[in-house]
Every structure is written in structure tokens, then in C-alpha cells.
Amino acid sequence: MFLKKWIIILGLLLLASFCGFPSKALAGQVFDDVPPTHEAYEYINYLESMGVIKGYTENGRRIFRLADPVTRGQAAKMVVIGAGYEPLKVSRSSFVDVDPAKNPELSGYVERAASLGLFDNITDNRFKPYTNLTRGEMSKVIAKAFKLDIEQYASHPSPFCDIPADHPYFKYINALYYNGIAQGSNGKFNPDSHLTRTQFALLVARTMNSQFRLDVKPVNQNACVPEKTDTIGRATVNNLHVRSAASGSAPTIGKLNRGDQVYVISINGWWAKINYKGSVGYTHKSYLKLLNQSGSKVKNRIIVLDPGHGGTDPGATKGSYQEKQIALAVANVVKQKLEKDGATVYMTRTGDTYPSLQDRVDFAHEHYAEVFVSIHANSSTSSSAKGTETYYSITANDNELEDYALATSINNEIVKQAKMVNRGVKRADFYVIRHSVFPSVLVELGFISNGEDLSKLIDSNYQQIFGNAIYQGIVNYYSK
Numbered sequence: 001m002f003l004k005k006w007i008i009i010l011g012l013l014l015l016a017s018f019c020g021f022p023s024k025a026l027a028g029q030v031f032d033d034v035p036p037t038h039e040a041y042e043y044i045n046y047l048e049s050m051g052v053i054k055g056y057t058e059n060g061r062r063i064f065r066l067a068d069p070v071t072r073g074q075a076a077k078m079v080v081i082g083a084g085y086e087p088l089k090v091s092r093s094s095f096v097d098v099d100p101a102k103n104p105e106l107s108g109y110v111e112r113a114a115s116l117g118l119f120d121n122i123t124d125n126r127f128k129p130y131t132n133l134t135r136g137e138m139s140k141v142i143a144k145a146f147k148l149d150i151e152q153y154a155s156h157p158s159p160f161c162d163i164p165a166d167h168p169y170f171k172y173i174n175a176l177y178y179n180g181i182a183q184g185s186n187g188k189f190n191p192d193s194h195l196t197r198t199q200f201a202l203l204v205a206r207t208m209n210s211q212f213r214l215d216v217k218p219v220n221q222n223a224c225v226p227e228k229t230d231t232i233g234r235a236t237v238n239n240l241h242v243r244s245a246a247s248g249s250a251p252t253i254g255k256l257n258r259g260d261q262v263y264v265i266s267i268n269g270w271w272a273k274i275n276y277k278g279s280v281g282y283t284h285k286s287y288l289k290l291l292n293q294s295g296s297k298v299k300n301r302i303i304v305l306d307p308g309h310g311g312t313d314p315g316a317t318k319g320s321y322q323e324k325q326i327a328l329a330v331a332n333v334v335k336q337k338l339e340k341d342g343a344t345v346y347m348t349r350t351g352d353t354y355p356s357l358q359d360r361v362d363f364a365h366e367h368y369a370e371v372f373v374s375i376h377a378n379s380s381t382s383s384s385a386k387g388t389e390t391y392y393s394i395t396a397n398d399n400e401l402e403d404y405a406l407a408t409s410i411n412n413e414i415v416k417q418a419k420m421v422n423r424g425v426k427r428a429d430f431y432v433i434r435h436s437v438f439p440s441v442l443v444e445l446g447f448i449s450n451g452e453d454l455s456k457l458i459d460s461n462y463q464q465i466f467g468n469a470i471y472q473g474i475v476n477y478y479s480k
Contacts, residue, residue, distance in 0.1 A: 031055050031064040037383040040066070040198050043205035043212060052082045052204065073106050073129030074096075075138065076113035078200070079145035082208050086357040088112040095127040104245035118144050125132040136191030138200065139172035139182070146207045159217075160189040161224035165246075166268050167191070180213035181206045187223055214250040220280045231264040231300075233272055233288035237398040240288075246271035253281055258401075264290060267300075269368055286438045289402065289478075290370065297478040299342030304364040306432060307347065311354030316379035316448045323377040323448060324352070326457050330445065331375050333467025338474065353367045357431040364436060371406065371474060372440040374432050377457055386423030386450040388414045391442040393425040393434045400441040405480070410443060410473030417469040418456060420446055439477075443470065 020122040030048050034041055037453040044064055047053045055064045058383055070078075080087065087108025093100050094114060100107035110127050113119060118141045119127070133141070143150055163170055173189055176182040180348040184190070195203075206212040235256040243250040246268060255278055256262065263275040272285040292299055306379050309315035315323025328349070335345045346367045348360040355363065364372050378389070390411035392403035407425045423444075433440040445466050446453030456462040 014246055026128045031063065032061045032068060033063045037253070038066070042204055044201050045207060046205050046212070047082070047201055050082065050208070051118060051201050052078050052402065053201065054169070064197065066196065066198045068197050069132040069194045070197045071130050072119065072127065072133050072137070075133045075141055075200060076118070076129070077106070077109040078204055079118065079141055080109045080112045081146075082204050083145045083147075085112050085116070086234045087113060088115055095122075095125055098129055113141075113145075115120075132194040133200070134191060135189060135193055135195055136173075137168040138195055138203065139169045139176055139189075139191075142181070142203060143172040143175045146177060148172075148207075150175045153178040153382075154273075157219045157221050159219045160187060161183050162188045163191065164266055164268070164273075166234050166266075176203070177214055179207075180216050183214055183217070196451060217240075220393045223355055224466075225275050225278060226263065226265060227275070228477045229263040229265055229275070230293050230295075232291045232293060233262050233264045233274060233283075233285070234291060235262075235287060236289050236402050237259045237287045240283055242274070242276045242283050244281070246273070248283045248284075253279070254281065261269045262288075263289070285368075285370065287398065291478060296341040296343075297475050298338055301478065302344045302346070302368055302370045303338055303474065304369040304371065304372045305331045305334055305345060305347045306360050306364075307349055308374060308376040309354070310349050313354050316377055318379075318454055320457055321448060322455065326377045326445070326448070326463070328352075329460075330466045330470070332374070332377075333464055334470045334474075337468060337471040341475070358435075360432050361435045364438075364440075369436070371436050371477075372433070372436055372438060373406075373410070373470060373474070374430070374440075374442040375470070376442060378444040378453075379449045380447055381449075383449055383451065386447045386453045387423040388418070388422035388446055389426055389432060389444050391428045391433065391444070391460045392440070393424050394429045395434050397437055399437055399439055403433070403441060406474070407441040409477040410441060410470055413469040413473040413476065414443070414445065414466060418434075418446075418462060418465045418470070420453070420456075 029036060030045050030107065034044050088111035089108050090100055090111050093107055094111060096108050097270065098107050099407060106129060106420045110129055119410050120137060120140060129150060152173045153174040156174055156178060158165060158170060158174060160173065163173050169191055229271065235258050238257045240256040241252045242254040242256060244253050261433055265273040267285055270284055271282050272288055274283060276283050309324040309327065313324065317323065331347055335347060338345045348363050388411060390407040392400065392407045404425065411425050414420055433442050446457050448454050448457060
């Protein structure tokens with residue numbers, strides 16, 4: 001009797017010891033190529049027991065094909081089953097590359113996955129079921145299929161050096177990481193690489209069963225701070241706050257003074273992510289002069305051009321010649337040349353329209369301008385008045401020294417290239433330059449009321465020269 005009681009107790013203890021593991025982890029080997037010693041053994045057995053995977057039969061052997069890449073079609077089937085959805089049967093496929101008559105099983109899972117919005121990169125009505133799934137795509141597929149709360153971790157720092165906050169899969173990847181589903185490799189997520197069937201099985205099993213989840217490690221935000229980058233940010237003001245996050249309300253971790261230089265890691269909206277003394281910091285990009293250390297000086301710079309007047313406002317006129325036409329023609333030349341050098345260029349108008357002065361200011365701010373150049377032709381009651389002059393604002397602003405530097409650079413190039421009389425760099429509170437903190441200038445190319453200047457202003461060859469001079473002036477500004 002005593003022995004019988006001990007046998008019963010021992011049995012209960014053994015049963016209890018296995019309660020902490022998924023039930024099917026106790027099953028025997030299911031696939032010949034997945035031995036008990038394999039890291040994914042319990043995960044794959046668990047998915048098989050839940051009907052998520054079946055594997056393949058070859059020469060009487062049941063195998064999983066651990067190293068094979070997982071395709072979009074296979075992924076659709078696994079997550080639809082794993083998340084508890086039913087296949088969606090259709091008589092007519094939503095996709096030209098999935099035939100419900102020839103492959104009804106694949107069609108059902110693909111249609112259901114598509115109806116749930118799990119997959120990106122669906123173009124020309126092609127699902128691409130046999131295309132290998134990328135890790136980036138995987139993050140969205142799993143997060144959405146299993147209804148992970150992606151907003152919960154949207155404000156958390158990215159644990160991966162190759163996944164910035166503006167990455168299209170950032171929220172999904174963060175959700176996987178902070179839920180203990182994915183940890184990447186060597187600090188990177190590698191969103192464009194493909195997954196093996198083993199890797200996808202691990203991820204799906206962790207999502208379905210919390211007992212498979214990984215321990216979530218604290219994120220070291222400084223682990224991804226590059227010592228050097230190709231872009232230097234030079235502070236244009238004193239006491240420029242460096243903050244712990246891209247927000248004006250975030251704690252200040254330090255300050256920069258005019259002339260201080262930092263390496264810029266990335267730009268997002270108004271915020272520059274920088275290497276501040278070996279740590280990640282954020283500062284307002286309007287107070288950094290962004291200097292490329294190689295290649296084009298204006299590559300990736302955001303430049304807003306403002307062709308003056310337009311629409312019902314012709315600007316200065318002389319006979320049939322109108323300032324609005326001259327300004328637009330020259331602005332188009334500047335835009336073409338800057339874009340050829342890799343700059344991002346926006347124009348407040350691209351045709352014969354009239355944005356209000358406030359519209360022009362708002363446009364520049366909405367596009368996160370780094371430089372603003374308003375282009376005009378001058379006029380005077382005196383026909384002897386001639387030459388080029390460039391303005392920056394009288395009203396004191398933190399960036400007035402940059403305004404002056406930009407105005408001087410552009411004015412000098414116009415005078416030199418178009419052989420214009422130099423009327424100098426001046427200060428005036430024109431509306432469009434008074435209401436901007438980023439470097440902003442207004443260029444008066446020449447006098448439409450002066451015969452010599454007019455002959456240049458209306459000449460298409462000289463319009464090319466004027467445009468090239470403004471372009472070169474901007475390049476020179478970014479070269480110092």
C-alpha cells in the first residue's frame with residue numbers, strides 16, 4: 001500500500017512538472033528533419049499539433065524543410081489558421097495569380113489574408129503567393145493577424161539600428177519586439193531579408209503561445225549611435241537645446257552654441273536626430289546648417305522656391321512683359337538644377353496661380369523647408385535704376401546671420417554670372433521672409449523698368465543664367 005501511494009505521488013509530480021510547457025512539446029518526433037535537439041523542435045511540434053503546419057512527405061518520410069524560405073502563400077495559410085480564421089471561399093479570385101479552381105486551398109487562405117489587410121506589395125492584382133516573404137512584411141502579417149496592439153509600443157524606442165521611427169514597418173516591428181516575439185540579430189532587424197520556414201515557425205509559435213515568448217531586453221538607445229555620418233549639423237544659434245526625444249517638451253540633455261558641430265543621424269520633420277557626445281539627441285533642424293561631407297552639397301536638402309506674384313497679380317509690368325512670368329521661368333531653372341544635384345525642391349506655385357503671402361509661408365513650413373528663396377523682378381519710377389539686390393528680414397530672428405550669408409552668396413553669383421550692377425544685400429521686412437525662422441531671402445533679379453535689365457530678364461538664355469546663379473549661390477552657401 002505504501003509503495004502504491006508513492007507511485008501515485010510520483011506520477012502526479014511528473015505531471016505537474018510538465019504543466020509549464022505547451023502540451024504538444026511532450027509529443028514524439030513529428031518530422032524526420034526536426035530532431036528533439038533542434039532549437040525549434042517544441043515550437044514546430046506545437047504548430048503541427050494545432051493544425052497550423054503539415055510539412056511534406058518525401059519517400060515515405062515526413063519532413064518540415066527547415067531551411068527553405070517561407071513564401072507569401074505559406075505565410076497566409078499559417079497565420080490564418082493560427083489566428084483562428086476560416087478560409088474565404090470565392091468563385092472568382094481577387095488575384096490573377098491565384099486560381100480558386102486549380103488551387104482552392106491556397107485561394108481560400110490568400111483571400112482571407114487579403115481581406116484582413118495583412119499583406120503589402122499587392123500590385124496589378126497579383127498576390128505573388130510563391131514570392132518569398134520579407135522580414136518587414138512578416139512583422140505586419142503577424143501583428144495584424146494576431147491583433148497585437150501596435151499603438152501601445154509606437155512611442156517606444158526602436159531596438160534595431162536599421163528601423164528608425166519613420167520606417168513603414170516600425171510600429172509592427174516594435175510590437176513584435178516588446179511582446180517577446182522577435183529580437184533580430186546583432187542589433188538589426190534586416191527588414192528586406194527573407195525568412196526560413198524555421199524562423200517563421202518560431203515567430204508564429206511565440207505569438208500564439210505566451211509560454212514560448214522571449215525575455216524582452218531593455219533597449220540601449222545609444223547602441224545605434226554612429227560615431228560619424230556623412231552629414232554634419234553646424235549650430236547657427238547659441239543655447240540650442242538638445243533633447244532626449246523629438247519633442248519640444250522632452251527633457252534637455254545639453255545645449256549647442258553657434259559653430260558647434262554634430263553628426264546628424266537622420267532627419268524627421270523639423271527634428272534632427274544627432275550624435276550628441278556619444279549619445280542620441282534631438283534638436284530643431286532649423287537651427288542646424290546641414291553640411292554634406294561628400295558628394296553633392298545640396299543632396300537631400302529641402303529647398304522651397306517662391307516665384308513671386310502670379311494669377312491675377314502680374315507684379316511689375318513693362319508693356320506686355322510681366323514680373324510673374326519672369327519669376328516662374330527663372331524658378332523652374334533653379335528647381336531643375338537643384339533636383340539634378342539631389343535636392344528636394346518645392347515651389348509655392350508651378351503655374352499661373354496666386355497663392356497669398358500667408359499661403360506661401362504656410363507652404364514652406366508644411367514642407368519643412370531648410371532654405372526659402374523668393375524670386376522677383378524690380379521696378380522703379382526712374383528708368384535709370386538698375387541692378388540686382390537681395391533682401392533678408394529686418395525683424396531680428398535667431399537665424400539672421402544665416403539669412404545674410406545666403407543672401408550674399410546668391411546676390412554675388414547673380415552679379416557675376418549675369419553681369420548685373422550690384423545693388424547689394426539689404427534688409428526689408430517682406431512678408432514671406434519675415435515669418436520664417438529658417439534661412440529666407442528675397443531676390444530682385446533686375447529692374448523691369450530699365451531697358452538694359454529688361455532685355456536680360458526676358459531673354460531665355462539670361463533666364464538660364466539667372467537660374468544657374470541662384471542655384472550656384474545656394475550650393476556655395478552649403479559649401480561653407
